[in-house]
Amino acid sequence: xxxxxxxxxxxxxxxxxxxxxxxxxxxxxxxxxxxxxxxxxxxxxxxxxxxxxxxxxxxxxxxxxxxxxxxxxxxxxxxxxxxxxxxxxxxxxxxxxxxxxxxxxxxxxxxxxxxxxxxxxxxxxxxxxxxxxxxxxxxxxxxxxxxxxxxxxxxxxxxxxxxxxxxxxxxxxxxxxxxxxxxxxxxxxxxxxxxxxxxxxxxxxxxxxxxxxxxxxxxxxxxxxxxxxxxxxxxxxxxxxxxxxxxxxxxxxxx
Numbered sequence: 220x221x222x223x224x225x226x227x228x229x230x231x232x233x234x235x236x237x238x239x240x241x242x243x244x245x246x247x248x249x250x251x252x253x254x255x256x257x258x259x260x261x262x263x264x265x266x267x268x269x270x271x272x273x274x275x276x277x278x279x280x281x282x283x284x285x286x287x288x289x290x291x292x293x294x295x296x297x298x299x300x301x302x303x304x305x306x307x308x309x310x311x312x313x314x315x316x317x318x319x320x321x322x323x324x325x326x327x328x329x330x331x332x333x334x335x336x337x338x339x340x341x342x343x344x345x346x347x348x349x350x351x352x353x354x355x356x357x358x359x360x361x362x363x364x365x366x367x368x369x370x371x372x373x374x375x376x377x378x379x380x381x382x383x384x385x386x387x388x389x390x391x392x393x394x395x396x397x398x399x400x401x402x403x404x405x406x407x408x409x410x411x412x413x414x415x416x417x418x419x420x421x422x423x424x425x426x427x428x429x430x431x432x433x434x435x436x437x438x439x440x441x442x443x444x445x446x447x448x449x450x451x452x453x454x455x456x457x458x459x460x461x462x463x464x465x466x467x468x469x470x471x472x473x474x
Contacts, residue, residue: 267444288348296356304364351412363397399464
């Protein structure tokens with residue numbers, strides 16, 4: 220039964236994807252849709268096959284910036300969430316800060332960071348990704364830290380456990396699923412944020428700048444091929460974080 224369920228889980232999306240691509244190709248051919256509107260999947264696949272090394276190099280650079288931002292934003296988000304759960308003053312201070320960060324558009328941050336850290340550095344893109352990551356990781360971690368039942372807190376007090384001991388032995392294990400949920404959401408945001416930041420300056424590299432360059436030269440199939448590379452990059456980030464979550468849950472189950 221598990222094998223059949225797993226097969227359906229894998230096969231169904233593949234069949235749906237193939238059907239969607241076939242319909243896309245049919246609509247482009249039948250209605251003679253122009254490439255600047257949307258190229259056909261065959262044209263995009265051809266462009267992808269002709270420049271795989273270039274697309275891979277651009278995706279790796281964007282992926283590195285996203286990874287740095289993901290790690291930085293997650294670490295800071297988890298640390299601030301733990302502090303906010305332990306110290307009420309920190310919680311009161313960080314609440315408006317997080318609310319403010321949540322509404323700041325990336326398009327406004329990227330040019331400012333390029334001015335601060337230099338147009339030839341990748342730092343601005345990494346910081347944009349880190350800020351985007353910080354918000355879901357912080358909010359989900361803080362929510363998880365607040366899920367501990369009062370009876371468990373009272374038990375730790377009865378054992379004269381310090382706040383850090385109670386957090387490490389009780390609060391963090393309970394919050395772990397929420398942490399991974401935030402981490403999984405943030406993984407996709409990191410890729411999107413790093414890619415969007417590439418549109419607004421900085422070094423002439425990465426998937427975002429490659430898409431802009433292809434569109435400016437009217438090579439729309441190549442631009443969509445880079446979009447496909449960005450999609451694969453985002454899926455890779457999501458799948459890795461999902462695999463880490465599954466492994467962590469299995470380890471908790473065996474513990």
